[in-house]
Amino acid sequence: MQLQRFWCRAKNPDVRISLPVVCFVWQIAMIILFGVFVRYDEESDAHWSEHKREKNITSDIENEFYYRYPSFQDVHVMIFVGFGFLMTFLKRYSFGGVGFNFLIAAFGLQWALLMQGWFHALDPADGQIKIGIENIINADFCVAGCLIAYGALLGKVSPVQLMVLTLFGIPLFAVEEYIILHVLHVRDAGGSMVIHTFGAYYGLTISWILYRPKLDQSKRLNGSGYHSDVFAMIGTLFLWMFWPSFNSAISDHGDGQHRAAINTYLALASSVLTTFAISSLSAKRGKLDMVHIQNATLAGGVAMGTAAEFMITPYGSLIVGFCCGIISTFGYLVITPFMEKYMKIQDTCGVHNLHAMPGVLGAVVGAITAATASESVYGHEGLVNTFDFKGKYAERTPATQGGFQAAGLCVALAFGIVGGAIVGFILRLPVWGDPSDDNCFDDEVYWEVPEDEESIPPILEYNSHMVGKYADRM
C-alpha cells in the first residue's frame, strides 16, 4: 500500500533541486577523477619535441592531431548540431531537443574519457589515462550511444533522467566496446554495433519499461511544425554530410580513412533515393513525409559503420545504402506504429528505424565482408592492416574474423537490452521529475518559454494596446 503510493504518486516535474545537485556533484566528481587519473599523451604533452626526436619523427605534421582533427570537428558537429537539431522536429519541444542533447553530451564526453580511458588508454607505467585527439573522438562516439537512446525517449523524460541514463550508459558502452573491440578483436570503426545497435536497443528497452499508456493525452504536441521541420533538416544534413568523417575518424591512416569516407559517401547517397521513393509511394498523391527524409536518408551511414574501411567496393556501398533507405522508411511506416500499439514501445524519433535495424544490418554486412576478404583483393599487407591480424591475432583467418564479427553483434544487443532493462527500472523511481502524461513533448515544463513573436502588436497600434494586453510587460 505504502509502496504502491510511492510508485504511483502524482508526477511533479520540478527539477529545481535535483538537476542542480546532479550537475554540480557529478561535475565535481569529474574534476576529482580527472585530477587523479587523466594527463596528456605524448603527442599533446609539452615533451613532444623530445618524443619526436626519440622516435625519429621528422615533422610536426606527423602529430596525430593533423591526421584526425578535421574528422574530430566533423564528428563534434554531428554530436551537437546533428543529433541536437534532428531532435528539434517536435513543434514545441525544440528547446528540450537541442538543449538536453547539449547537456548530456557535455557530461557524457567527460565521463567517457574516464571510462574508455580505464579500458583502452591506461598507461601501465603510472596508472594514468593519457589523452589525445583519438580519445576525444572516441568520447564523442561513446556519447552518441546515449544520444541515440535519448531519441527514443524524447519529450517523455526529465533532464535528470537523461543524466542518469548517461551516467549508466557510458560505462555500459565502455565495457561493451572493450569486449567487442579488444576481447573479440572485432573491427567496427564507425560503430554499427558498438554505437548504433547498442544505443538504439538501450533506449528502446528503457522506453518499453517507461511505457505510458495514456500518452495520447499529449498527442496534440507529438508532431512537427513547419519551421521545426526545417530546423530538423539542419540536423539531418549535418549528420548526412559529416557521416563519412564519422566512419573514417578512427580508421587506419592513409587508405583506411580514405576508403571509409568514400564508401560512406556512396551509401548515404543511395539511401536518399530509396527513401524518397518509398516515402512517395506510401502516401496519397505521392506526397513526401518529412519524417522519412529527416531520418531514413541517414540509414546508409549507420549501416556502413562496420564495413566502411573494408574493401566492400563502391557498388557494394551503394547496395547497402539502397537496402537501408527502404528498410528504414518502411520502419517508419509500419514498424513504429506496430511497436507502439502491440509492443508498448513508444519511440519518439524512430530510433528503431534509423539506428537499430540499419545497425544490425551493418553488423551483418561487416561480418560477411570480413569473412569473404582475401589476399587477392586486399594484398597481404592490406589484409593484415585492415583487420589488424597482428600479434596474437596473426593467425586469424578472414572466415574466423567473420564469425567474431557476428559474435560482436550479439554482445552489443545483449548490453543494450539488459543494460536498458536495469536502467529503465531505475528511471521508473518516482523521484526524477518526469512530466505527467498530458505534459509530454512540451517545453513549458522545463523551460522558460518566451511568448510568441506573433503576439507583437505592430508599432502603429502600440499605444492603444498598451493599457490592455502589454501593460504588464512594460
Place this chain on the structure above:
Amino acid sequence: MQLQRFWCRAKNPDVRISLPVVCFVWQIAMIILFGVFVRYDEESDAHWSEHKREKNITSDIENEFYYRYPSFQDVHVMIFVGFGFLMTFLKRYSFGGVGFNFLIAAFGLQWALLMQGWFHALDPADGQIKIGIENIINADFCVAGCLIAYGALLGKVSPVQLMVLTLFGIPLFAVEEYIILHVLHVRDAGGSMVIHTFGAYYGLTISWILYRPKLDQSKRLNGSGYHSDVFAMIGTLFLWMFWPSFNSAISDHGDGQHRAAINTYLALASSVLTTFAISSLSAKRGKLDMVHIQNATLAGGVAMGTAAEFMITPYGSLIVGFCCGIISTFGYLVITPFMEKYMKIQDTCGVHNLHAMPGVLGAVVGAITAATASESVYGHEGLVNTFDFKGKYAERTPATQGGFQAAGLCVALAFGIVGGAIVGFILRLPVWGDPSDDNCFDDEVYWEVPEDEESIPPILEYNSHMVGKYADRM
C-alpha cells in the same frame, strides 16, 4: 487536335508512381554501372602500403586524402546546406527548397562519378574508373551546376522534372568540362565557366521554355517570410564562408590551394560591402533587402572561380569582388524584373545575378589574368605549375592561354543554352507532374505539411477546446 489536347491537358501533380519509379530505376542503374565500372584508386585501395613503397612515399600524410579532405567537407556543406538552405527563403517552399536539393544532389553525385570518370579517370589498363577524394570533390562540383539550374526553377517544377534535369545536366556538364579543361587546356579550378556559367544558362534556358504566363496566380506565395529569410541566411553564410574551400579544393598542392583560398576570401569580403551599399541606396529610407544580402554577397566567390589560383594579387581580388557585388545587386533590382516582363524568363532565385553574370565576369577576369601572366611575377616554375604548361602544352604562352580561356567561356555558354533548350522541351512533356500555375511555390503539392504550430491551444484552454477544434486530432 489530339496533339493539342496532349500538350494542354490539366496539370496533375501526382508523382506517386513517377517519382518512386525514377528513383528506383535510376538507383539500380547506378548500382549496376558502378559494379561494372567503378573501383578504388591507388590511394584509397588496400594496396596503398605497397603503392607507397613503390613510389617511395615516406608517410601516410602524403595520401591525397589529407591534402583535400577538409576542403571536400567544406564543399559538401556548400552543396547540401549552402544551396539547400539558400533555397528555403520562400515562405511556404522551404521543404521543397532543401528537400529536392537533397534528392537531386544525392542522385547527381553518383551519376557524376560515372560521367566524369569516363572522361577523366578511366584507367586504360582495365577500362575501369578509379575513384579517390578528388573524384568525389569533382562530383560535388558537377552537382552544383544542376543545383544552380534548380534555383531558376524553384517552386515551379516537380521533383521528377528535377531528376530529369539532373539526368541530362550531369553528362552535359561532363562533356563541357572535358572540352574546356582537357581539349582546350583551360584553367578553371573554381568553375566560373564550367560550373556557374553553364549551370545558370542551363537553368535560365529551361525556365524560358517552361515560361508560365499566369504565374501571377501564385504570387501570394512567391515571397519570403521572416523566419524563412533567416533560414536562407544559413545557406548564404555557409556558402560565403566555405567558398575559399570551393575555389581551392582541387587547385595545386601548396601555394596553389593557399593562394586560391586567400583570393576568394578577399573577393567575398569586398562583395559584401558593395552589396549593402547598392541595396541601401536603392530603397526608400535606405532599407536593406534580404534578397540582396542573401545572394549578391556571394558574387565575389563566383567571379573568382577561374582566377583564384592565379597571381591576381590581393587588391585584384578586392576589385573583382567590388564590381560583382554591384553588378549582382543591380541585377536583382533591374535585370530580373526586366527579364521576367520582357524576355519571359522567370528566375525564382535570381541565378542570372548570382551565377550567370559573375560567372561570365569571372571567366573574363581569368582570361585577362592568364594573358598577362609573366615569369617575373610567377617565376618560371610557378608559371609552368600554375598553368600546367607541361607535355604537349609546354610551348603555350600566357597570351595564347588567355585566348583559350575566352574560348572556354563560349563553350560553357553554348552547352548551357543549347543543352537547356533541349532539356527544356523534354520537361514540357505533360507527364512529369508539375504543379498548376496557382499551385507554384507551395509545399502542399509534394509534401505532407504539418498544421501550424500556432494553432496549438495553450494547455490551460486545452480541455474546453477539445470537443471542437482538436477533437479530430486526438
Place this chain on the structure above:
Amino acid sequence: MQLQRFWCRAKNPDVRISLPVVCFVWQIAMIILFGVFVRYDEESDAHWSEHKREKNITSDIENEFYYRYPSFQDVHVMIFVGFGFLMTFLKRYSFGGVGFNFLIAAFGLQWALLMQGWFHALDPADGQIKIGIENIINADFCVAGCLIAYGALLGKVSPVQLMVLTLFGIPLFAVEEYIILHVLHVRDAGGSMVIHTFGAYYGLTISWILYRPKLDQSKRLNGSGYHSDVFAMIGTLFLWMFWPSFNSAISDHGDGQHRAAINTYLALASSVLTTFAISSLSAKRGKLDMVHIQNATLAGGVAMGTAAEFMITPYGSLIVGFCCGIISTFGYLVITPFMEKYMKIQDTCGVHNLHAMPGVLGAVVGAITAATASESVYGHEGLVNTFDFKGKYAERTPATQGGFQAAGLCVALAFGIVGGAIVGFILRLPVWGDPSDDNCFDDEVYWEVPEDEESIPPILEYNSHMVGKYADRM
C-alpha cells in the same frame, strides 16, 4: 542653444546616403591600400616551389596552409555563423543580428589585414605586408573583438555606427595586440585578453556613453521568441563546437595546437553543466532559461583563451570551465540587471557575462599558470617553445612571464575602456542614423521586412479572400 539643438534633434534612422557612402568609400580605400601594401607571402606565392627548394622543405604538406586551414575554416564559421546567429535571439531583430554582423565582419577583416600587417607582417625588404593563412586567421580574430562590442549594442545602433565602431576598433585592437604580444611578449593564443577583455569593455563603454534612459519604450521587442531562440542555438553550438579550433588556430605546431584543442574542449564541457545547474536553481520550478544556455555555456572557451596552450592539465581545464559557467550565469541573473539599473550600461547580449568576466578570469588563470610553469612539467625544450623564451627573451623566467601576463590584462582593459570612451563620444554625434528609443530592437527600421507567413490564406479560401485582404498584393 544651437549646440543643444544639434545634439538633441529628433532621431532619423534614414541611412540611404550615409550607409552607401561609408561602404563605397571605405571599400575603395581598402583597394587602394591593398594595392600599395599587400602581397602574398612566400607560402602563398607562385615562387613557393623555389622557396621550398631553398629551405629544403621536402613536401607540399609542410606548407603552413595544411597546418592551419581546417582551424581557419572553423574560426571563420564562428565569426559569421557563430556570432551572427547568436545575435538572432531577439524576436524581431534577427535580420539585424546576423546581417550587420556579416557587414562589419566583412569590412573589419580587410581593415585588420592592413592594421595587423603593419604591426606584425611588414616585410622590411620592401615595406609590404605579406599575407598567408595565419594573417587571415588573425584578421578573423581581430574582427571578433568588434563583434563582441556589437553584442553590447545590439538593436540600439545603426549600421553606420557599427561601421564606425569597426573602423576605430580594428586599429585599437591592432595596437593593443602589438603591445601585449610583442612589446610585453605575452602569450595569448586564444585571446582572453586581446580579444575578449578588450572587445567586451570596448562595447560596454560605448554602451554606457550611448545610454538610453527611455529604452523601456522598446521593451516589447527586447526579448526572444520561440523560433528566434532556436536560431540562436545554431550560433551557440557552432561557437561551442569550434572553440577548440579558435584557441588552437595560431598556437604552436604539434603539441601546442593539440593541447590547446583538448584543454578548450574540456573547459567548455564543464561550463555546460554548471550553467544548467545555476540556471535551474535560479528559477521557479527549476525552469531553464535559454539566455543562459545560449551564452554561459561558452564561458569556458573564453576563459581558456590564454592558458589553453599551457600545461594547465585536463582537470585544471575542467576547473576553469566549472567556475566560468557559474560566474557567467550569475552575471546574467544579477549583474546585467544591476548594471542596467545602477550603472547605466545597457548590455543587450550580456557580453559582460560572456566575454568580460571570463576574459579577465582567463587572463588571471593564464598568468598563474605561466608563473608556475617549470621544466619538470614542460621539459626544457617544451618550456622554451611554449613561452617562446628565445632571442632577447631567452632569460625570462616563468615567474616574470606571469607578471607580464598580468600586465597584458591591464593593457587590454585600458584600451577597451579608453578606446570605447572616445569612440562612444564619436558615435553620439547625431549624424549616424540611429533609431529612436521606441524603435530599438526592430528590424523594420533598417530592413524591408516581409509580411508574416502566417497571413497566407489557405488555397481553398484564396478566391473569396482576394477582393479584400490580398487584392493589393496581386
